[in-house]
Ligand SMILES: Nc1ncnc2c1ncn2[C@@H]1O[C@H](COP(=O)(O)OP(=O)(O)O)[C@@H](O)[C@H]1O
């Protein structure tokens with residue numbers, strides 16, 4: 001596999017489409033166990049990302065990731081802003097001078113992004129946050145020599161669905177304690193859209 | 207001694223005069239170790255008391271004290287409102303059907319007022335609050351068979367001045383810890399005006 | 413079924429209006445009433461505003477009062493005494509953080525005692 | 539001689555405007571800057587607003603940041619990292635109560651470390 005600027009732009013557009021299409025759904029998930037703005041936050045953030053990246057010419061994925069990061073950091077307003085922003089900032093640093101991105105570089109980039117998310121949000125695995133999706137995705141990349149789109153989609157989807165049965169320990173949902181059980185974590189659903197979109201890009205290439 | 211409606215009105219007017227005259231001074235004391243509004247709070251509160259009591263006809267000191275209490279409670283806005291308000295409310299209850307007020311009734315009324323202040327503000331003696339003036343005044347009344355205006359003035363003045371060397375443990379000044387030492391407590395100064403005015407009324411009668 | 417009501421008391425009207433908005437973004441089935449500033453909306457507190465807020469927030473489940481600084485507590489205590497409410501308590505917890513926790517717990521039907529308990533162990537790291 | 543600056547971060551602009559007023563009634567020689575709401579003043583926080591507030595509050599004595607809810611802390615940490623300030627710290631203490639204590643202590647010349655220490659032992663009964 002390899003990811004160049006064009007393919008990453010494709011990844012971002014697919015992600016944005018899913019987020020815009022599911023804006024109400026994400027918001028309803030957040031209304032159940034948070035403050036009801038995750039759909040609004042993510043749709044605004046990713047629309048700004050597309051507005052910015054579709055009108056800029058990039059010669060490197062690193063620069064592209066950096067613009068994504070800064071846009072999400074400054075436009076989102078909720079926890080997902082610093083979390084996704086930090087993730088893309090870390091990826092921008094890792095992929096620098098390692099383009100087009102091969103499987104090992106993608107693995108390193110996502111691992112570093114996860115470390116950034118963990119450092120930013122201080123969550124642990126199984127705290128019912130997007131960490132619960134990013135962790136198995138990074139593990140998958142580390143386990144496999146070759147990464148297949150269908151596997152990535154399946155792993156991230158299962159991970160997202162498994163947040164339903166967990167009790168939140170971080171973020172707004174943590175205030176609900178046991179009552180957060182039985183609801184999907186909104187940030188895990190938006191992270192699933194991100195990885196499902198990446199899976200599609202990888203599949204197109206297979 | 208005896209205090210009837212007319213004399214209590216006289217007491218309130220004298221108190222108000224001192225407070226209005228020293229509005230800036232009280233505020234400057236509060237600016238040094240508090241939030242700089244004690245002069246404003248007390249001048250507004252006592253002006254409203256005079257406006258109310260000078261336009262109402264009272265047949266009992268108990269009713270008069272009750273109006274003073276309700277006016278201070280509702281018009282002051284700072285800690286001195288509930289504190290002085292509670293004091294007058296307690297006095298209103300004690301003097302009921304014991305009018306005109308003799309020395310023993312005054313003693314009981316001020317003692318009950320002090321208890322109310324202590325319960326309301328949870329301060330202890332020497333916490334650098336108006337409790338440090340009310341306590342020796344009540345003690346004086348309990349110690350003496352006959353209460354002289356000059357003694358009351360002297361005791362309350364000394365008590366007020368002694369707050370200067372103390373460290374605040376309650377109220378806004380407590381946030382300053384050691385740095386509250388060396389400043390008079392504003393509420394103790396306004397309480398001194400109250401007792402100095404009462405002393406004048408008692409002296410006029412001697 | 414009603415839920416435990418929350419009253420926010422601050423020396424500043426803006427503070428409680430803002431906290432009310434933050435809470436109401438997350439919690440929809442809990443009465444959140446405010447008493448901020450003096451009668452003429454200066455910095456300070458007002459017994460009358462507190463009483464009005466309690467009346468609006470009141471149900472048989474009770475009301476919890478959160479305040480900012482010491483003199484607000486005196487007026488809160490006074491409001492409760494003057495009108496002799498049952499099931500109305502002043503909570504010794506941080507105003508914003510305490511009220512947020514309380515509102516969420518009230519929204520899931522916790523009792524006044526349970527909620528007060530939870531506000532006593534608030535830490536700033538969730 | 540400058541004093542330790544204070545930055546108030548809340549999901550609501552009103553909340554920090556109000557706290558600023560309460561503090562500035564009592565404290566006059568301390569920079570109190572605010573970062574409330576998102577860039578378009580909705581409920582949320584903004585890294586850019588936080589950075590602007592730090593810049594305004596900054597002196598060699600340092601700046602302490604107080605925040606309301608968890609995501610505000612993430613943006614506060616991020617603001618500090620992005621711009622690599624020295625002597626700028628996020629404090630884990632109640633927003634209003636912590637900032638009030640900190641402002642008073644700053645006004646009497648206490649150091650950043652002394653002030654942070656004091657905010658860790660706040661109780662609601664003074
Ligand atoms: N401390 C944290 N660590 C990791 N993820 C977190 C943390 N706090 C919140 N999240 C994620 O952010 C999502 C909520 O995002 P969003 O609604 O945009 O922000 P907010 O909670 O500030 O309104 C949650 O569903 C969760 O996945």
Ligand SMILES: Nc1ncnc2c1ncn2[C@@H]1O[C@H](COP(=O)(O)OP(=O)(O)O)[C@@H](O)[C@H]1O
Nearest residue numbers: 244247284285286327329335336377392393483
């Ligand atoms: N807990 C308390 N117990 C007794 N007296 C107190 C207490 N808190 C404050 N005071 C008195 O109130 C005075 C301040 O009154 P004022 O400035 O009108 O109120 P605020 O402090 O709310 O601005 C102090 O000088 C002190 O004498």
Ligand SMILES: [Mg+2]
Nearest residue numbers: 034035037038
């Ligand atoms: Mg949300």
Ligand SMILES: [Mg+2]
Nearest residue numbers: 035037078582
């Ligand atoms: Mg939010």
Ligand SMILES: [Mg+2]
Nearest residue numbers: 240241243244
């Ligand atoms: Mg004052």
Ligand SMILES: [Mg+2]
Nearest residue numbers: 241243284456
């Ligand atoms: Mg005041």
